Amino acid sequence: MGEGAEGARHVAIIMDGNGRWAKARHLPRAIGHQRGVEAVRKLVRSLKDTSIECLTLYAFSSENWKRPEDEVGDLMNLMRKFVKSDLPEFISNDVKLHILGDWRGLAPDIVEMLEDALERTSNGSRTLAVALNYGSQQEIARAASAAAREGDITPDAIARHLDTAALPPLDLLIRTSGEVRLSNFLLWQCAYAEMMFVDTLWPDFTPAHLAEALEQFAGRERRYGGR
Ligand code: IPE
Ligand code: IPE
Ligand code: MG
8 A cells, every 4th residue: 555645753854946037037056055044044934834854955065166267266255154153043943963974075264163163052952055066976975985894785874874874764855956866866765765856946935835836745645665
C-alpha cells in the first residue's frame, strides 16, 4: 500500500531567480539578492505555523564561485549582514542553525561568525539548514571516502557521513524561477523526495506559497517503490 504523505518535516528550497527579478525591474542584481534575503526572513518567521522541523536553503553553490567577483562579494556581504541582524531572532524563536557544504572554506570572519551562530542556536527545536559553498557530488564523494575509511561503502554508511546526517529525511524539494534542474543540490537526499518546480521568482516567494506547497504535498502519494 502506498504511504499517504503526512505533514512535511523536511523541506529544501533551491532559491532561484533573484537576478531575473532584478532585471525585470531594471535594478542591479544585488537588489534582487537583497530582496531574496527578505523572502528568507519572512519564511523562517513562518516556520512555527507549519509542520516543518527542518528547512534547508540553497544559498551558495560550489559552482557559484564562477560568477563575477563583485556578485560573489555582494552575496558574502549579504550573508554577513543576515546572520548578524537575524541571530537574536533565531535564538528567541527557537531556530537552530545548521550548515551544509564546505563552509569552512569561506572567508575567516564568516567561518568565525557561523561557528558562533551554530553554538548560540544549538538548543533550538526547529532547524534552518543553510547550504553554503555546497555541492552535492562533493558531499557524496566526501561521505563515501569517510565510509571507506571505516570499512564498507554501503548506502547507510554514506548517509551517516553526509552533511544532512543529523536532519530528518528529505520530504519535499522546491525550486523557484521555473528552472527544472537540481544544480548539484541534495542529489542523494532527493532519492524519494517529492519535487515541486514553481515559476515564482525567489524574491516573490512568500509564506503563502510555502503553505500552498505543503498543502499540495499532503495530497501526494508516496510509494517508495512499493504498491
Ligand atoms: C539565486 O538567484 C541566488 C543564487 C544563486 C545565489 P540567481 O542569482 O541565480 O538569479 P537568476 O537565476 O540569475 O535569475
Ligand atoms: C542554484 O542556482 C544555486 C543556488 C540557488 C544557490 P543557480 O542559479 O546557481 O543554478 P544554475 O546555474 O541556473 O543551474
Ligand atoms: Mg539562478
